[in-house]
Amino acid sequence: MRDLHQVASEAREASYPLAFSSECKRNLALKNIANILAENAAEIFSANQADLQRSEENELPGPLLHRLKFDQAKLEQVILGLNSLQTIPDPLGKTTLSTEITPGLDLYRVSCPIGVVGVIFESRPDALVQIASLCIKSGNAVLLKGGSEAHDTNVILCTCIQKALQISGLPENGVQLLTSREEVSAMLKEDEYIDLIIPRGSNAFVRYIMDNSRIPVLGHSDGLCHVYIDREADPAMAIRLSVDSKTQNVSVCNAMETLLIHQEIAPAVLPELYKALLSKGVTVLGDSAVRQLIPCGTATDEDWSTEYLDYILSVKTVSSLQEAVSHINHFGSHHTDAIITQNIDTASDFLNQVDSAGVYWNVSTRFADGFVYGFGAEVGIATGKIHARGPMGLEGLTTYKYKLLGSGQTMDDIKQMKYSYTHIALDKADPTRIRRE
């Protein structure tokens, strides 16, 4: 195993020129990555074949094998992503606050990279390129750890990215690959050099990371999403959105796991909804009121806390909006929850009271995604409250610094009342933001 203290320290060193680099140079690196990946397509596919063969021998399940595949179609998709990312405005150097503190002393808050980020992701090798390119665009150095099934593909993809950084005049240590669990454990100790860990994985895995590192962690533990059908819902829309939220893709974090329905509308909606869900192969489990309306199985208290990620849905009747909100805040995972209603006041109360990263009105929960939101891509979906919440794109990979531009002001002068605070909003861009190089 490599010395992770050394690896992290090199990433920190690389983070400074990356943070200071021009938008032009960072976009050039993205362009060069696309070119180098295309030039090395044959080698990448052959490395991926080795991964696939080894994984088949290890009897990796079919859906995971499918995600592991990196072929011409995937390459084209990755290159499309790299090209589109170049057109997105620079997330760095943006002035988000400007205030005159006292005449001749101006404060600017300006966006800048976080620094060094550690990302642990699943078996898709295309995720490596996506995450690395988001980090480069936002001026961050990154340590990447992918699924071990994708080892060979990840190694060659990372080599291509490092070559692109180098020929673009950026430090190749800005993107580095970790290749074992021991390296991940060692990385968690490097709080001096690493500013943020983003684990994409199971609930237990995210908690393991949090318990074993002083480094801040952004991740989502669960995706236990709800749809609440209000008594003033349009029945046809309620059925359409419930079926889409549950079945459009059952294995993702933004799929619905529990349906709440107002008791007054349940008789008019549940029988037809049940038929629609059955036809999609969904097993329905309900509380006693639900079971009086449809011939479904029994939902126990445990069901309200279960993320099935499968063709199973728990259904509960509620007697009020307040009961629905309380249930969601208590049992939910603060990911994405939707209300279906024609009443804007009821909708507003739901949206303002439900304590989740995404609160939806008359739309499927499946829309919770960084690409859908227009962020280009996402490096993860955060369900905590700190820093970034929901789909985390380029903006989530930035922080800010306060620049105070003076002309010799001392605190002693202030205390002696030679001048006083004016606190006038300036609405001006930071005059020192230009990155020279």
Add this chain to the structure above:
Amino acid sequence: MRDLHQVASEAREASYPLAFSSECKRNLALKNIANILAENAAEIFSANQADLQRSEENELPGPLLHRLKFDQAKLEQVILGLNSLQTIPDPLGKTTLSTEITPGLDLYRVSCPIGVVGVIFESRPDALVQIASLCIKSGNAVLLKGGSEAHDTNVILCTCIQKALQISGLPENGVQLLTSREEVSAMLKEDEYIDLIIPRGSNAFVRYIMDNSRIPVLGHSDGLCHVYIDREADPAMAIRLSVDSKTQNVSVCNAMETLLIHQEIAPAVLPELYKALLSKGVTVLGDSAVRQLIPCGTATDEDWSTEYLDYILSVKTVSSLQEAVSHINHFGSHHTDAIITQNIDTASDFLNQVDSAGVYWNVSTRFADGFVYGFGAEVGIATGKIHARGPMGLEGLTTYKYKLLGSGQTMDDIKQMKYSYTHIALDKADPTRIRRE
């Protein structure tokens, strides 16, 4: 000891009505706190006398006794702060992004409270009112732990605040006081109910918190601030700002600890600066080049990493801006660092390359403070990169949620290309933001 799981759960329950409450009600609570504190002035002063007497018997050092004092002047200052906070615009319900995802489907990012915050602070009892009022204004519930010396004063202040919450129609459990270290340790386990811990205290204390909790922690460990005198500095300004940064208040986190000076300007500045520092009682320690110019003591490598919080200053010569930047990024604490120069290009390079929460040009480091920045007050100063950086005021106590307002859109329709993403910036405020009650 109370059951902290129960205490935290009550804080969580209180956080929902607080988050949903109108600006008017939260400002009313601040007004009522001011009134109730004034009505109970005699009882507060008498509790404070008990704290002072006990602390004198325990031989608490003079400066700490001074901070512990809560008298008429402190009360007036606290009431002034409460009144001024009422005039600050509501930090909640602000739309910070609005995008049309596809016709009839609009995305809004809207500011909202973090939820439940735990703050551990030092011996000043007035800090309790300041922190509690910032939390109420921003719709957060808060668990407070002050210094044990201030126990009696804190208890009565917290009782006054709870009474004010109650008569304002807000949950009194929104502000609760912890009174022992055991309760703090127990609080750290409540990651289900507490969203953020803000420890104000020593480096070792902040690290202890980070090592013993899964809850995100925002705090600053050190304030090792630098002033760099560039070769194009104005000598008189360089001396004035260095003296102010070092001596205006030596015991605070934004005081200078290390002075860096360009070797070309050192002969013209150091002798006079040394005299000025000596006259303020500062002990100067220098590297060998410094010692050739002034008769000071020897700075060892350890000095570059030492936060003196005292009348001591380490001085080092550098041969370039780059050397100054590297020294600061390596030895600094990422709090606040200043350059003194007449050259805007040099200044820009310094401000863009130094990796600190505050980067200053021609101004004393002593300006790093939430009140100075115009935030009304601060709940702490963060030196990490995640969530808030620098002085953390009301905005640092908020997060956001994504509201997606649709008209029946399903992901299935998108996949079948019935409509596609438009991603048009709307520049519109969230139509569901109004808090009814």
